[in-house]
Amino acid sequence: MKAALKEARRAFVLNEVPVGAVIVNEGSIISKAHNEVEKRGSCFAHAEVLAIMKANKIMNSKYLRQCDLYVTLEPCCMCVSLISSSRIRKVIYGACDEKYGALNYGVEFFFRAQAAYHRPNDLFGGIFEKDSRALLKKFFQLKR
Numbered sequence: 286m287k288a289a290l291k292e293a294r295r296a297f298v299l300n301e302v303p304v305g306a307v308i309v310n311e312g313s314i315i316s317k318a319h320n321e322v323e324k325r326g327s328c329f330a331h332a333e334v335l336a337i338m339k340a341n342k343i344m345n346s347k348y349l350r351q352c353d354l355y356v357t358l359e360p361c362c363m364c365v366s367l368i369s370s371s372r373i374r375k376v377i378y379g380a381c382d383e384k385y386g387a388l389n390y391g392v393e394f395f396f397r398a399q400a401a402y403h404r405p406n407d408l409f410g411g412i413f414e415k416d417s418r419a420l421l422k423k424f425f426q427l428k429r
């Protein structure tokens with residue numbers, strides 16, 4: 286999660302919503318990313334999406350069955366759908382997202398729906414939550 290926080294700080298400096306993500310395989314980070322929505326001009330450029338795409342290339346597979354995702358903010362519906370489609374084994378996230386989060390607030394709905402191809406073995410929230418939340422709060426305070 287420390288590596289994901291480092292990515293979130295990079296996003297902050299680049300004036301992106303400070304969310305960072307890393308993909309771990311067999312105990313080693315194989316990909317890392319931060320939000321690039323503004324840079325790419327695309328709502329698809331979430332940290333999770335970019336990290337998963339990089340991991341797909343590295344693993345030479347559309348599936349990441351043995352991989353774990355660490356992300357500083359609870360993933361949204363779009364990212365949760367990609368996590369399911371990618372067959373990610375475990376999701377560990379920092380701050381809960383009461384407005385857009387799809388795990389803590391929508392896990393029962395999404396992962397029990399027929400649209401969910403795969404449910405990660407484990408979902409853990411609140412890891413380094415204070416650090417993640419403080420960075421997000423500071424970012425949005427500067428915007429107001």
